[in-house]
Amino acid sequence: MTLKTRSGVKKRLKVTGTGKIKLGKACKRHLLSNKSKKAKGRNKYGLIVADAEVKKIKRQIPHSLRG
Numbered sequence: 001m002t003l004k005t006r007s008g009v010k011k012r013l014k015v016t017g018t019g020k021i022k023l024g025k026a027c028k029r030h031l032l033s034n035k036s037k038k039a040k041g042r043n044k045y046g047l048i049v050a051d052a053e054v055k056k057i058k059r060q061i062p063h064s065l066r067g
Contacts, residue, residue: 006060013057014046021049021057 014022025043032040049057 003062005062009057009060013049013061015061016048021054022046023049 012023016022023046025045025047027035028040028043
């Protein structure tokens with residue numbers, strides 16, 4: 001049986017070259033005019049997923065994305 005990907009997971013994460021999982025941060029889409037420059041800067045880069053969550057996420061993505 002073929003291993004299927006969870007489509008939502010596939011769209012929201014990226015596996016880095018070293019095998020870590022990177023996500024985009026929230027609060028960066030709209031209503032940016034009333035957020036401070038500091039708050040927008042904190043959300044600029046992605047977030048590396050904690051080791052405790054990696055196993056759970058890797059179960060949801062296919063072999064080709066695991067890295």
